[in-house]
Amino acid sequence: MPHETLSVAREGPVLKVVMDRPEAGNALSPVMVSELTELFQLAHAEAGIRAVVLSGAGGTFCAGGDLKGMERADADGGGVPPPGAANRRFGALLELADAVPKAVIALIEGAAMGGGVGLIAIADWAIADKSAQIGTPEVTVGLLPAQIAPFLAARIGCTQARRMASFGLRLGADEALRIGLVHELADGRDDLIAKGVSAVNQVLRCAPQAVAETKKLMRTCLREPLTATLDAASHQFAAARAGEGREGIRAFLEKRSPTWLVKVEKL
Numbered sequence: 226m227p228h229e230t231l232s233v234a235r236e237g238p239v240l241k242v243v244m245d246r247p248e249a250g251n252a253l254s255p256v257m258v259s260e261l262t263e264l265f266q267l268a269h270a271e272a273g274i275r276a277v278v279l280s281g282a283g284g285t286f287c288a289g290g291d292l293k294g295m296e297r298a299d300a301d302g303g304g305v306p307p308p309g310a311a312n313r314r315f316g317a318l319l320e321l322a323d324a325v326p327k328a329v330i331a332l333i334e335g336a337a338m339g340g341g342v343g344l345i346a347i348a349d350w351a352i353a354d355k356s357a358q359i360g361t362p363e364v365t366v367g368l369l370p371a372q373i374a375p376f377l378a379a380r381i382g383c384t385q386a387r388r389m390a391s392f393g394l395r396l397g398a399d400e401a402l403r404i405g406l407v408h409e410l411a412d413g414r415d416d417l418i419a420k421g422v423s424a425v426n427q428v429l430r431c432a433p434q435a436v437a438e439t440k441k442l443m444r445t446c447l448r449e450p451l452t453a454t455l456d457a458a459s460h461q462f463a464a465a466r467a468g469e470g471r472e473g474i475r476a477f478l479e480k481r482s483p484t485w486l487v488k489v490e491k492l
Contacts, residue, residue: 230257232282233264238275239425239489240268247283252291253340255311262318268325275436276428277325278421278492279344280332284414286357289339292366309371315340316372323347323376324444326437328428332421333357333407334414338395342406343373346380349440350424351407353398354417359406360395379447381405421492429487432469 232243242264244251251257268274281287322329322344331348337359345351345359353359361377363370370377370390378386385404388394401407409424411417428436438461445454469485476483 240277245282250288251281252288254291265321276328278330285335286333286337287341346376352409353407355410357398359401361390362393365393
C-alpha cells in the first residue's frame with residue numbers, strides 16, 4: 226500500500242524502508258511514526274521478512290522530532306501543547322522495533338538527531354557514513370529526549386547517555402563508533418550501501434528462529450538476574466536443538482549450505 230512519508234520496497238526476505246520527507250530532513254511527523262509502526266508490525270508478523278533496512282532520503286537519516294509540526298499543533302490548540310500521549314506513541318514504536326524478531330539494519334548518512342538517535346539505538350546493526358553527525362539536541366530547545374532515553378542508555382551505558390542527552394551533544398561518526406552507538410563506518414554512500422549488503426548477507430546466513438530467540442535472550446540479559454537468564458537460555462537452546470539446529474548440524478556435517486541461506490546482490 227502507498228505511504229505518505231516512507232518509500233518501501235520488499236525484495237525477498239528484505240524489507241527496505243526509506244524515511245522520505247527530505248524537505249523536512251525526514252523529521253518524525255505523527256504520520257511517519259504511524260507508518261513506521263505499521264511496517265514494524267508487518268515485520269513482526271510476516272515470517273518471510275528476515276531483515277529490515279532503515280535509511281533516509283536526500284542524504285539525511287532523520288532530523289528527529291518535527292518541530293514545525295509541533296509549533297503548528299500548539300497554534301491549532303490555542304497555544305496549549307497536546308498531552309504526552311503523542312510523544313508516547315514514538316516510544317511505543319521504539320519498543321516494537323526493539324523487540325522485532327528480525328534483523329534491523331540502519332544505514333546512516335548526513336544528520337541523525339533526537340528521535341533519529343532512538344532509531345539507531347534499537348538497530349541491531351548500525352552503519353554510519355564517516356561524515357555523519359549524530360546528536361541529541363532536545364535540551365537546547367527546552368525539550369527532553371523523553372522516549373529515546375531508555376534505549377540510548379541501554380545502548381551506550383548510563384554515563385555516556387547522561388553526557389550526550391543531558392547536554393545536547395552532537396557527535397561525529399568516529400565518536401559514535403567509539404562509544405558503541407554505531408557499529409561500523411563507511412566511506413561515502415557507495416561504501417555505505419556495500420556494507421549494508423554485506424550486513425544483510427551475514428543476517429541471511431543465520432537461521433531465522435535462532436536469530437529471533439537470540440535477540441530475545443539478549444533482552445533477557447538486560448532485565449533478569451543471571452540465574453533466571455541462564456535457566457531461560459537452556460530451554461531456548463533445547464528448543465533450537467530440536468528445531469533449526471537439526472538442519473544446521475546436518476548441513477555442517479554434510480558440507481553444504483543450510484536451507485535458510487540466501488544471498489542478495491544489492492539494496
